[in-house]
Amino acid sequence: MAANPKRVEHQVTDKGVVPVYATGTVEQPWDDYTETDHRVWATLFERQNALLVGRACDEFLANQARMGMSADRIPKFSELNAALAETTGWEIVGVEGLLPELTFFEHLANRRFPVTWWIRKPEELDYLSEPDLFHDLFGHVPLLMEPVFADYMQAYGRGGVKAHAIGPDALTNLTRLYWYTVEFGLIRQADGLRIYGAGIVSSKGESIHSLESAAPNRIGFDLERVMRTQYRIDTYQKTYFVIDGFEQLMAATAPDFTPIYARLADQPAVPAGEVLPGDRVLQRGSGEGWASGGDV
């Protein structure tokens, strides 16, 4: 945590008083985790790992194995940071919860990934409306050890700082890109379709649904198409976008987005479940079980 030496205030939480730093980061109060907290971690960790063999992409599984997370106990950020420092130079910083957009982008632009320090309750194993430690650590951190993906995340943060200065419509476009890649992305591997999005790998139901259900669309990644597309925050996604590799993602997002934002400003948003004429459709969803309203 060398980047955040300045302690500015303290925050009272149900785990006690934790220091809050100027960048919105907190020290992981590791000693205060209860037996229940460690048990929730173990349950989720074992359940997802069993499910993700053959479902998560090779890069996710390999990096998770080598970064030293295990079911035994909630990982210490300091230990994961040692592994990250040796590979891609990313750093985990603890946070209380969601950060203001610009603060979040600035962390990513500096290769710092904010991780919520608290973990969900035993009765919340299957669904939680805000990110917790399990989602952030288990879902996001393994791919930060993958060099190309690690660079993508930093480039995204820099792009976020830029979009924030351009305006709210640009931010909406950029947020959709994060949603459909970092959170809910699928990737085509030599031996089949796999998951890389953190929102999927940290969810039992969506790990199965995203790959195996007939309901959702699965469409080849196209930058501007993704940036126009609304998404779901309260149900499984109606559409997943599929990349062929992290290099493709990196190359597609390398150009300056400024003219793209200008172009997209004149175009209507695409509803989450819609299939468009130019789409590379891998699977057209049956739409079974789709809620009618509620795209954001």
Ligand code: PHE
């Ligand atoms: N190339 C983008 C821009 O100019 C930045 C970016 C890179 C955004 C990677 C997202 C992902 O704004």
Ligand code: FE
């Ligand atoms: Fe997330």
